[in-house]
Amino acid sequence: MSVLAQQLVLGLLIGGLYGLAAAGLSLVFGVMKVLDVAHGELIMLGGYGAFWVVALLGIDPFAALGVVIPLALLGGGLLYSGLFSFVVRADEETRVKNSLLIGFGLALALHALAVQLWTADERSIVTPYGGAVIMVGDLAIPLVRLLSLLLAFLLLGGLHLLLARWRWGKAIRATAEDWQAALLTGIDVRRAYLLAFAIGTALAGAAGTLVSVGYSVSPSIGLEWTLKALIVVVLAGLGSMIGTFVGGLVLGVAEAASAAVFGGPYREVVGLVIFVVVLVVRPRGLFGK
Amino acid sequence: MTAARRERAWAIGILAGLGGLAFLPLVARRDDVLNFVFLILLSITLAQSWNIVAGYAGQVNLGHAAFFGLGALLARSLWIGGTPIVLAMLAGAALATSFALVIGAPAFRLRGAYFAIGTLALGEILRTTVGNVLPEISTLPTATIAGYRLAHRYYVALALAAVSVVTVAALAGSRAGLGMQAIREDEPAAEASGVGALRLKLTALALSTGLAGLAGGLFGYYHISYYPSHAFSPTWTFDALLMTFIGGVGTLHGPVLGAILYIVLKEYLAVRWVDFHLLIFGALFIAIVLLLPGGLVQAAARGRRLFARREV
DSSP states (O other): OOOHHHHHHHHHHHHHHHHHHHHHHHHHHHHHHOOOOTTTHHHHHHHHHHHHHHHHHHHOOOHHHHHHHHHHHHHHHHIIIIIIHTTTOOOOHHHHHHHHHHHHHHHHHHHHHHHHHOOOOOBBBOOOOOEEEEEEEEEEEHHHHHHHHHHHHHHHHHHHHHHHHHHHHHHHHHHHHHHHHHHHOOOOOHHHHHHHHHHHHHHHHHHHHHHHHHSSSSSGGHHHHHHHHHHHHHHSSSSHHHHHHHHHHHHHHHHHHHHHHGGGGGHHHHHHHHHHHHHHHHHTTTOOO | HHHHHHHHHHHHHHHHHHHHHTTTHOOOOHHHHHHHHHHHHHHHHHHHHHHHIIIOOOEEEEEEEEHHHHHHHHHHHHTTTTOOOOHHHHHHHHHHHHHHHHHHHHHSSOOOOHHHHHHHHHHHHHHHHHHHHOOOOOEEOOHHHTTTHHHHHHHHHHHHHHHHHHHHHHHSSSOOOHHHHHHHHOOHHHHHHTOOHHHHHHHHHHHHHHHHHHHHHHHHHHHHHGGGGGGGOOOHHHHHHHHHHHOOOOSHHHHHHHHHHHHHHHHHHTTTTTHHHHHHHHHHHHHHHOTTTTTHHHHHHHHHHHHHHHHH
């Protein structure tokens, strides 16, 4: 019993990261109708960014978020201006399809680039308190992963407030709702796109940082994280950051439960099966609100 | 020259080229030359198989590797068990096509990009499951290794590449092929003018996955030892996608040119850098999707028009 409980707790902890990973993809898709399948590679780059910030500046990995997030905002802005701003010119259906193809090209190129720069080895950030564990009854809760979960929640809560209160947050939501109407009311839709993409990339950077602290990064983790993010988006729908966070927790727990029932290697399968079933049952209403 | 006649000229040219390659094992006795051409021939088959469903019918199947893998898995097991390789490969293709027809109807409820990510997930489910059920490396029995002849693999690859080119050439001009292209351009409009979209999309998927299954069978026949899950790796899908798009998606000769360019550059770069070709091809692919949706074939056509104008 306690083994199962322990696995479920670990599932819950990684679930927070699934939510954070999905939030960026969800925001970008919801606002721009751009399906960026290179999102996992952006997470991977965020992980390496954090690794280098920690190695070069010698700061705490959680403090590294303060460097990685602004860098990722900037990188996202550049990526939008250089690449995705050309995609959003097309009509919606072409946009989704072309962004998917371009995302693939980008994912392959970034993966190859990361292999050249950092070799294919796995890396993770080591902290003095990395092995610390909090005991709750029989359950062991790794401190680093608990902090990651809390940070993921705080970041998504902060983003929720930003989208609800900030002037440009409202503009982003209006653009997601109906970009033509938003344009008519005088919103600079292009800038809303730019902001949404930059924020989405920053979320990927944050997720990557937390992944490299609590888990590990390698150039090939991209596809896996893209799929996790897609599964969560399908589970949670678009439009609510808190909903996305909860969707991530659900996926984490579902994986842990299936690993306990069918054996560890199958933990990857359950999410994908949920994904395919939801897709086929709700082919149109998918990604709906 | 009309488009149809030009396609026919390309088909004849490519088949003549493949015919010429039949003499290669007699001339080149070095194994690395044969291995290199083998890879190109396998890639042509794989790219053409993907081209049928994605290029002609417009359905971007990102789970293509699953069908390649199924073909490899069944063909190799049957062949090691004593079945003649041609029968084993046909059985592998039949398995791939049957699986495609089972998942086809629900999968085609998804449109456009949703079909793409749905099939991507499906491919990953199969890859993970096969990796879990068959984690052991598969090696040929010692007696078979002793009798291994590269030339046999080479000729099977040559025949398959020819089959894939003939299939696409026959399809492109046929009623079914035209219907598929109508679906690619505008599915509701095609349906409105009497094209049975689901039936034709299933036909395209069946042909495409059958060829992919055959290519997989060839892969299983070629390798002395390999991990069964390797044939299910999404790399096979991505390779097919890159080769087809860079050459020219939805054309007969585009995937052939794309496959040659891809393998030549990949092998050349692999001498010095691991996976470096993906950096180049990833970037090239992005540029093509944005600027030149018709790939090299379209670039050549534009170049020709440019010259024609200058001459006037």
